[in-house]
Amino acid sequence: xxxxxxxxxxxxxxxxxxxxxxxxxxxxxxxxxxxxxxxxxxxxxxxxxxxxxxxxxxxxxxxxxxxxxxxxxxxxxxxxxxxxxxxxxxxxxxxxxxxxxxxxxxxxxxxxxxxxxxxxxxxxx
Amino acid sequence: xxxxxxxxxxxxxxxxxxxxxxxxxxxxxxxxxxxxxxxxxxxxxxxxxxxxxxxxxxxxxxxxxxxxxxxxxxxxxxxxxxxxxxxxxxxxxxxxxxxxxxxxxxxxxx
Numbered sequence: 001x002x003x004x005x006x007x008x009x010x011x012x013x014x015x016x017x018x019x020x021x022x023x024x025x026x027x028x029x030x031x032x033x034x035x036x037x038x039x040x041x042x043x044x045x046x047x048x049x050x051x052x053x054x055x056x057x058x059x060x061x062x063x064x065x066x067x068x069x070x071x072x073x074x075x076x077x078x079x080x081x082x083x084x085x086x087x088x089x090x091x092x093x094x095x096x097x098x099x100x101x102x103x104x105x106x107x108x109x110x111x112x113x114x115x116x117x118x119x120x121x122x123x124x125x
Numbered sequence: 126x127x128x129x130x131x132x133x134x135x136x137x138x139x140x141x142x143x144x145x146x147x148x149x150x151x152x153x154x155x156x157x158x159x160x161x162x163x164x165x166x167x168x169x170x171x172x173x174x175x176x177x178x179x180x181x182x183x184x185x186x187x188x189x190x191x192x193x194x195x196x197x198x199x200x201x202x203x204x205x206x207x208x209x210x211x212x213x214x215x216x217x218x219x220x221x222x223x224x225x226x227x228x229x230x231x232x233x234x235x
Contacts, residue, residue, distance in 0.1 A: 039170075039226075046215065046226055046227070046228045046229045047162075047170065047215055047217075047226040047229070048226065049223070049224040049225070049226065052224075062223060062224075063126070063222055063223055096169060096170070103176065108157075108219040108220070108221060108224065109157070109158050109176075109219065111158070111160040111172055111175040111176070111217075112160075112162070112170070112172060112217075113172050113175075113181065115169040115170055115171070116169065117169055118169055
């Protein structure tokens with residue numbers, strides 16, 4: 001059974017770099033059938049897609065965050081990681097790892113069929 | 126870039142039918158699939174409709190999705206409302222450079 005487990009620092013100071021890891025069990029991040037992504041949700045607000053990756057290394061980024069975000073996948077540890085630089089208070093959110101499936105094998109038309117439980121990241125000095 | 130507009134909240138009684146709309150600001154709603162997710166308080170989102178009107182395994186047929194090109198909007202309809210349907214519902218779609226979520230609709234079943 002697929003499980004996605006996010007982990008991160010919990011608290012990050014403004015201007016620093018946030019690093020998050022999603023450990024995948026029950027599937028492989030190298031599985032060519034799926035993409036893997038990060039979505040965030042500020043407290044009391046809606047969902048925002050951040051970035052996604054395909055097993056071959058193809059990456060996709062939200063244009064509004066692209067300059068600060070890097071997504072990567074480690075097949076040996078079966079993990080997907082996210083780095084967000086120069087964080088500010090507006091980056092405070094629950095960060096979700098999710099698996100994307102696409103019947104067209106096209107990232108943009110895909111849907112997130114499995115989600116992790118999320119990890120809360122607070123940006124504060 | 127485009128946005129997906131949803132009503133902030135809707136409410137209906139148990140056993141009734143409710144429809145939640147999702148209006149695309151630019152670009153044709155019919156050209157890009159719409160997905161729907163529900164999120165109960167304190168929980169992660171769960172997929173309830175994908176590719177406009179497809180239900181994942183395990184989602185009851187009380188949930189249905191549709192597209193209306195004339196209003197450039199998508200709709201999620203829930204029939205036979207149950208108290209357990211009370212949640213936030215998000216639509217999601219895309220263009221060639223971005224995946225976008227609607228702002229969410231709080232469904233209250235009272």
